[in-house]
Amino acid sequence: MSADDTVQSLATRAASSFKAYRDGDVGAMDQLVELLTPVLWHTARAQGVPEGVAQDAVQTAWLRLVENSERIKDPQAVMGWLIVTVRRETWRVNKAAGREDHDLDENLTDTVPDPSTLVLRREGHRVLWGHFEDLPPKCQALLRVIAFAERPDYAAVSEALKMPMGSIGPTRGRCLAKLRTALANDPTWEGGAL
Amino acid sequence: MSTDRDLAAQPLDDFDSTILDTIAEVFRAADPVPAGLTEDIKFALTVQALHAEVAELQRVGAESALARSEYTHTQTLTFSAETLSVMVTMSPIDADEVRVDGWVTGHDSPVRVEIRTSTGTITAEVDDDGRFTVDPAPRGLVRFVFLPEGDVRPVITPTVEI
Numbered sequence: 001m002s003a004d005d006t007v008q009s010l011a012t013r014a015a016s017s018f019k020a021y022r023d024g025d026v027g028a029m030d031q032l033v034e035l036l037t038p039v040l041w042h043t044a045r046a047q048g049v050p051e052g053v054a055q056d057a058v059q060t061a062w063l064r065l066v067e068n069s070e071r072i073k074d075p076q077a078v079m080g081w082l083i084v085t086v087r088r089e090t091w092r093v094n095k096a097a098g099r100e101d102h103d104l105d106e107n108l109t110d111t112v113p114d115p116s117t118l119v120l121r122r123e124g125h126r127v128l129w130g131h132f133e134d135l136p137p138k139c140q141a142l143l144r145v146i147a148f149a150e151r152p153d154y155a156a157v158s159e160a161l162k163m164p165m166g167s168i169g170p171t172r173g174r175c176l177a178k179l180r181t182a183l184a185n186d187p188t189w190e191g192g193a194l
Numbered sequence: 195m196s197t198d199r200d201l202a203a204q205p206l207d208d209f210d211s212t213i214l215d216t217i218a219e220v221f222r223a224a225d226p227v228p229a230g231l232t233e234d235i236k237f238a239l240t241v242q243a244l245h246a247e248v249a250e251l252q253r254v255g256a257e258s259a260l261a262r263s264e265y266t267h268t269q270t271l272t273f274s275a276e277t278l279s280v281m282v283t284m285s286p287i288d289a290d291e292v293r294v295d296g297w298v299t300g301h302d303s304p305v306r307v308e309i310r311t312s313t314g315t316i317t318a319e320v321d322d323d324g325r326f327t328v329d330p331a332p333r334g335l336v337r338f339v340f341l342p343e344g345d346v347r348p349v350i351t352p353t354v355e356i
Contacts, residue, residue: 026243027314033235041227055231062235063242120220128216147218151206176210177201 009152010039015075022069033062036082039148043083043161044090046141053097057089064089079153083145083160127189131182138163139175233353237337240310244339246350249273249280275349277301278340284356291330292356298324301342308339331356 014036020028040061044054064085065078072081120126132140146157158165158173165173172180183189241248252272273280278301285293298305298320305320311332318326338351 029239030236033232033239037232037235038222038227041231042221042225045225051228055228055234058231059235059238062239066239066242125216125220128213129220132217143214143217144221147214147221151211154206172202172204172206172210174198174202176206176213177198179213180201180209181198 007150007152009156010035010149011076011079011153011156014079015077018069018072018078019075022075029066032078036079039079039145039157040082040086042148043086043145046144047087047090047094048137049090049094053090053094056093057086060089060093061085079149080156080160083157087161124190127186128179128183131179131186134182135175135178139178142173142175143179233335237350237353240337240339241350244348244350246339246348247275247277249275249338249340249349249351251352251354252279271351271354273338273349273351275340277342277346278305278349280338280340280349280351282338287330290333292333293329294327294331294356296320296326296328296338298326298340301346303343303346305343306341308341310337310339311335 014032017028017032017035021032037058040058041054044057045051049057061082065072065082072078120129132143135143142158142161142163145161146154149157154173155165163175165171240246250273252274268283268285270281270283273282279299280296281299282294282296285295287293294309296307296318298307301324305324307318307320307326307328309316309318309328309331311334313332316328316331318328320326333356335353336356337353340349342348
C-alpha cells in the first residue's frame with residue numbers, strides 16, 4: 001500500500017500481464033503469478049485455514065483461471081476474480097479436508113501472528129496490533145487482504161470479499177474507521193508513531 | 195457511532211496507508227507466502243497448458259540437484275515417464291553456466307527439448323541417436339520439457355537445479 005495516489009493499482013498491473021498472456025505471451029502468466037500470489041495467500045489465510053489448505057486453494061484458483069481465461073471479459077477484473085475464486089476454493093478445500101463447516105472468517109486463531117515477531121517489538125506497532133485484534137474477524141480479514149494490494153484497489157478488493165464500500169471513491173470504510181477510532185481513544189497511543 | 199460513520203466516509207489518507215503498511219509488514223513476517231509456492235503454481239500451470247505428463251526424477255548422481263549448491267563436479271539426473279526416459283548430465287563451465295548433455299530413450303519419433311529457465315526458454319533438437327546438447331545453459335532452477343512429434347503428450351520434469 002503506497003501513500004502515493006499515482007501508484008499503479010495491483011489490479012491494473014495484473015490486467016496488463018493477463019492481457020499479454022491472452023495475446024500469446026506465455027511468460028506473462030509467470031509475472032501474474034508473482035504479482036498476485038501474496039494477496040491471494042493472505043486472502044486464503046485470512047479465512048483461518050491451515051497452510052496446506054491455503055496452498056491448495058491458491059494453486060487451484062490459478063488452474064481455474066487458465067481454464068476460464070476466455071470468460072473474463074475485462075482484464076481489469078482478473079484480480080477480483082482470483083480473490084473471489086480463492087475464497088471459494090478455500091472454503092471447498094477446507095470442507096473436503098473434513099474440517100468443521102463453520103463460517104471460516106470467524107476462526108482466525110490459526111493465523112494470528114505471534115506478538116514476539118520482530119515487527120511487533122516496536123511500541124506503536126504493538127498498540128496498533130492490539131486494536132487490530134479487537135476488530136471483528138471480518139474486518140481483520142478485509143484489512144489483511146487490502147494491506148497486500150494498493151490504495152486504488154481498495155474498492156475492488158472490498159467488493160471481491162463481499163464487503164463493498166457502498167460509496168464512490170476509495171473511502172476509508174467501516175473497518176479502518178473502527179481501528180482509527182480505537183487508536184484515537186487509546187491514551188497509550190502517541191499518534192502516528194509507527 | 196457517528197464518529198465511525200464520518201470517519202468511514204472520508205477518503206483514505208496517509209495515516210491509513212501507514213496502518214495498512216504496518217499490517218502488511220506484520221503478516222509478511224508472521225505468515226509469509228511459503229517458499230516454493232509460486233514455483234509450484236507456475237509448474238502446475240505449465241503442466242496444464244502443455245497437457246504434459248510429469249516425469250519422475252529417478253536418480254540423482256553426484257550431488258543433490260534439489261538443493262541449491264555451488265557444485266563443481268559433473269552431475270547426472272535421470273527422469274522417467276510413460277513415453278520416454280531421459281538422462282541429463284551437467285558439466286560446470288563457470289559460476290554462471292553449465293553444459294547440458296542429454297540422452298532421450300524409449301521414443302522413436304523426433305523430439306524437441308526445451309529448457310525453461312526463470313529468464314526464458316532454450317530449445318534444442320534431439321539427434322537420431324537420442325542425444326542433445328545445450329552449451330552453455332545458465333545455472334539456476336529449470337524444467338526440461340520434451341515435445342515428441344506427432345500426437346504424443348509432452349513430458350515435463352519437476353523443477354531441478356542445474
